[in-house]
Amino acid sequence: MELYNYFRSSASWRVRIALALKGVDYDYLPIHLVKKEQTSPEYLSTSGTGLVPLLVLDDGRRLHQSMAIIEYLDETIPEPPLLPRDALGRARVRALALDIACEIHPLNNTRVLGYLSATLGVDDAAKTRWIHRWIEGGLEVVERQLAANPSTFCHGETPGLADCALVPQIFNAQRFKCNLDHVPNVMRVHAACMALEAFSSTQPSACPDAE
Amino acid sequence: MELYNYFRSSASWRVRIALALKGVDYDYLPIHLVKKEQTSPEYLSTSGTGLVPLLVLDDGRRLHQSMAIIEYLDETIPEPPLLPRDALGRARVRALALDIACEIHPLNNTRVLGYLSATLGVDDAAKTRWIHRWIEGGLEVVERQLAANPSTFCHGETPGLADCALVPQIFNAQRFKCNLDHVPNVMRVHAACMALEAFSSTQPSACPDAE
Secondary structure, X not given: OEEEEOOOOHHHHHHHHHHHHHOOOOEEEEOOOOOOHHHOHHHHHHHOOOOOOEEEOOOOOEEXXXXXXXXXXXXXXXXXXXXXXXXXHHHHHHHXXXXXXXXXXXXXXXHHHHHHHHOOOOOHHHXXXXXXXXXXXXXXXXXXXXXXXXXXXXXXXXXXXXHHHHHHHHHHHHHOOOOOOOOHHHHHHHHHHHOOHHHHOOOHHHOOOOO | OEEXXXXXXXXXXXXXXXXXXXXXXXXXXXXXXXXXXXXXXXXXXXXXXXXXXXXEOOOOOEXXXXXHHHHHHHHHOOOOOOOOOOXXXXXXXXXXXXXXXXXXXXXXXXXXXXXXXXXXXXXHHHHHHHHHHHHHHHHHHHHHHHHHOXXXXXXXXXXXXXXXXXXXXXXXXXHOOOOOOOOHXXXXXXXXXXXXXXXXXXXXXXXXXXX
């Protein structure tokens, strides 16, 4: 398999974690988002969407959207499972992952922050408040759920889809110096994940294209 | 079942479509997002997250995040299926749905547009350009995929998860007067969906709380 990704893209990191948890080897193909390599005609032609991450299967089929990629990996490589066996458990894990992937991350990615600065003329202080508003508020929603049903990882005693989403979001929160004192269960789960090789060995600073 | 939702929330409409496709009866409980009823202590206590939509099962269990709710409905009420049988097909449908749910919708919902106006002081013209940028650009990504593999609905000859996401997004695009000339396959699928009762009977103007 080939994974087109960017060391600092949290959606890319989600997929790197899932591939590591599943024990899958892959070729790491860097796409530099800040240099806008994702909008090049070559990458648009390769990807069909211009989005990163992109997983290219051995038969050439291309999958995008990190959550869809991870579900695919879980369906085709069942062990270890990244979703619980029961429908209610799966709904809980997917909701936690989407609380991050739909409510937090889209508001703080490279292109949106670029638009705030370059097009709307938002200054750095206001941009920082924007980032903190969505990350800190969004993580509070995750915290409520983890506090209501605490376990070692987001759901139970093994890492899964929600943890794949959580850890890269905390990396971003720390990079942007968010307050995280109000989410102790989130940070406890984050620490449990980062103690595992699948999370630590795939972190941005460990990537071939790290700066 | 009970569905807490708001007539104009596109995430709510996604779930209304899925419930209609599955033939499930439910109680419609309105939460007025513009009046910020979702942040009331009562709703925070009911929902645990303050998010809309919220599906309350007959045993009192609460599910949130529209995509997670629809996956749950599809797992527990198998007919008619909202996801294809094959893993690659499911990955394609989920990616299409997430292209809308993660890349377009989060940037144009009520709270984000409110923050742009009230906190960042963005004027109406600039806010309209923001909305058009993300909706028109995001739908182009969907269009490429539908054009590459055209079918009556987003994937095949029956409506599914991606259509549940697509139709409410087009409603928003039209409400905000976006240009849709560049996405003919998207609009063709939209028309096919809106010809079905499950889509037309659940549209915002047909809701009990419609204004």
